[in-house]
Amino acid sequence: MRRGLISWARDEVPPSVLEGRVARLQEQMRNADLGAMLVYTSFARPSAVAWLTHFVPYWNEALLVVFPTGAPVLLAAFSKRVHDWIRSVSHLGEVRSAPDLGRAAAAFLKERPPQPSRIGVLELDALPWSVAEPLVKSEYGALVDATDLFAAIRQPADEVEIRLARRAATIAAQAFKTIPRGAKRASELLSVLERSARLDGAEEVLPRLAPDLRANATLRRFEGDALLGERYAVELSVAYKATWVRFTRCVSTQAVPSSWRSAAERFVETAERLNEANLSLGPQLGPGKPVAWTLETCRGSPPLSIVATGETPSPSALSGGSLACISLQLDLDDGAWLGGAPLILGSRGQPSCLLI
């Protein structure tokens, strides 16, 4: 569940920016003959609705209904008492109570039949059946997948989103600085990371940890505790105002190995060489053998989803100016090394730019 700061500062994300995003979606909808677009949100899949309206559910579910004109309507499975809070943190035309989200959506579409009757659904395949079933059984329009339609307008990132991402990156970087040099246990480490990030205004923090790089480089979610080895790796995914970044850093309790310095330099060089035209090449890294790498971005409802990875042959397209996060694992002579950072992807022939 989300339990960090959720608030909306109008000078940080002006209403006009949100309205502009909705207008771009509406233009796409009109071109595609869609009479309405449905965008599902939960705290696991908050990003599309947040990008359009600044609303992030701390729990529960909601469905955003966008018509070809006018402000979006939120059908929210929250109790009515929460509506004032929803309005205070988001830019919406109307908020309706919808304890049974699917039925409420079907009833709403009966009340305001889409014209034309085709209804686009972002990530239709993934729509929870509890929401989808009443819509499928209703007579108010055919559901069609509108994932590509939304993705077409989602990236590249605008200046507002890049500023939020930089703030998230700064929160993460500051959290890394608080790692105690002599930390012995995972719980001690994770505690200071959480505290720092949340005190700095993070909406959410997802830490994963490989507590002993010499034994295993897999980044794990921790329930319970573990001893930290002499070398360990931390992945910190941080959200600030619904914008997510992901960092990975290796930590040595002894002097930083020279192999790590070299790996970090090459990581930066490789990340900067990436651009919209060479995603299929992946990071051409040395020294060390790349074990795994991923490039992720946000172009739908998940905060980050994979664009390219070393384990699949063909990446999907991502245009220059997109916000993305690169993560990689190297097999060095003296063990595993992990790195990761957010970047703004370069256009064809142009370098990418690491956020911080």
Add this chain to the structure above:
Amino acid sequence: MAEEGIDVLVVAGNPWRSDYLRFAADITPVEGHAFAFIDRERPARIIVESPAEAARLRSEQAELDVRWSLSAIEETETAIRELGKRRTAIAPLAAVPYRLAMGPLVTGIARATALLDHLMLRKSASEIEALHRAAVLADEGYAVFRKAARVGRPEYSLVAEVEAFFRSRGCPENFQILGSGGREVRGMHPPTERRLAPGDLVTTELTPCVDGYYAQICRTLVLGEPSEPQERAFAVYNEALEAGVAAVRPGATAGDVARAQNKVFRNHGLGDYVTSEYTRVRGHGLGLYVDARPAVLEDVDLKLEPDMTLIVHPNTYHPEVGYFVHGDSVRVTPDGCEVLTRTPRRLFSVPLA
């Protein structure tokens, strides 16, 4: 599954609805969709959406057969098709994606969900033990919250302190909302930038998760000395909580527990404030999901049985002092209930200095 004639149960989940997956396969997705194939004849197979999630789950449970695909839903659809004539069902309703529900398994979703719901309602000894530990953590977390609640601090800094504490105890998950202020406060919400002020009522619902199981505590504190109306309000909520807890016993319904609490409010002339205009539920089940069955509402006739676990909380708006919360986690025992959370039932006062 044998009784229901199911050979393979496909359990869907995601970070929002991870409870069924945790129950069936002991996995908790952090990002993306996840599907577990629970087979009566083989170890569980898992399909997730990213290589990082797959590696993590393999490291957590070496015996699991974990695959990943950028199209995890499509991959699951193929895997279901490959099961051929084996009797297969899919659940739960809240997490099965449209694409899988549009196939031949659609007719069995409700029944398979009910099967899991039934199994998840009464807790085993090990589940109760996890809930006990979560309740201890809830009490300790509330002590941290009280200590952090000081005039001038923003709401979100209180949650930061609590989260840091939970992490220091190996707890990665917590459901927490709060409220601060006076009569104008109508509920709780995620923490905002509002800074605490003298005289504020500070409410919180704090719900740490241990081994996947949530226990909850609800308390209200005052910054400074409580006013007379605040003391009077506390007396009503405390009486209602005691009445609610006293009503928890095998054979009683969730509705009985709600009525016991609401009767106290009605007796004090506060009957308007137990309606949906001012409050959601008078408690709810606890387990692998923070808001589990049953909802404690007057019209819910689900009968309580030993080893069900729930929170009893008469949380609602009070016209003189604002939103007020007060609640404890309980386990149904053969002759009544055991209160799991131990924080004293007091209106806590935090000194202003």
